[in-house]
Amino acid sequence: MRIEILGSGCANCKLLAERTAEAARELGLEANISKVTDYQDIVSRGVMSTPGLVVDGVVKSQGQVPSVVAIQRMLGCSRAEQG
């Protein structure tokens, strides 16, 4: 599972990265988490409010830091869609 955190690296983005790592760990998912900090790159994904969470190329959340449980739901959803 490929997870990307979009954001310039401010406190909110770091928090989102931490929570996402925790969520993936609790679900026992093998996740590859990377950060996207370049503004052109962020905007080209259609996200204009950071921090953003992208799972396997699909934007799951933007402009907020969801709770660990909510992130688990987002990761779970993506797993279910893959079937």
Add this chain to the structure above:
Amino acid sequence: MKVPLQDPLSPPVPTRVKVSDFWSHGGWLLLTLPLWFLIYHYLKPFGNWLAFSLLRFAKGSHLGEAVAFFAFDAPKVLMLLLLVVLGVTFTQTYVSPERTRDLLANRAGAWGHLLASLLGIFTPFCSCSAVPLFIGFVSVGVPLGVTFSFLVAASMVNEVALFMLLGVFGWKIALLYASTGVGMAFAAGWVLGKLRMEKHLEPWVMQIDFQASTLEQGQKTLSERLDLSLDGVRDIVGKVWPYLLMGIAVGAFIHGYVPEALLARFMGKSSWWSVPVAVLIGVPLYSNAAGVLPIVQALIGKGAALGTVLAFMMAVIGLSLPETIILRKVLKPRLIAVFVGVVALGILLTGYLFNLIL
């Protein structure tokens, strides 16, 4: 597409549970409201009792007055902050930058500027998203001037500060604070729009192919909104309490030790230069609304002019160096200078206006 907020891993919740769901998700907060008002009402007598009866400081002594101020003000501002942040974060679950953007797309003219200025106050966004936000706005056809109205309003009027002012100083001052900010944002955006500043954007901004993400945040239920607001309160209060205590300590020091004549001379109405000096001192300082307010309160108590102090507060909260540096990525230096100049001018005008009419 499936509703993203639905959890596929857990069984569907029967609708009958919804009412108890509401109470367990923050509905209980409604019950604490009367208690809140009761405690709030008795804070001042409590502060005085603590300082002068329990700790036996002489009334009128420097240390005694400082302690009384701290004991009264710390819980007061904290309680006010809790209530205000809860209200604001709850309201903000109904507003998102994406919704604001779509509301403003292709809306030129006075109505567009006014709407942008009002939405600028209430739309939640992290200051480090200023750049993507800017691009997102411009690329779906929000006019540049309207985008500026939005950004100027967002940096001049802080929604938490607005309601804290309401709580501490009353509705007249809060209304004046909001309306000067909105007026300034309206005018600044309008002028910038007329100046045709598009050529001062960095070239890559206009070339970028922005396809707004189709993420459906889904219709939130009331319990989810309450959960989000409580999260927000935890987040914000967790972040600001050091600033708050520091602000209250400074405020207590001013209240107890700074002689009234000195402040009245430097920050009073009579000295015309006090407003610009207050702004210059305020810009490099960074704090947030909650931290500045106790200082503001103590300064005013000591005879400082309201306009001067408010200008100081707006400079501390609104004009921040980091945000300006971030915006530099999309705006050429000249446009940045115009933006900072406009906000600074707006703050100066607000300061003078308040000094003049209050």
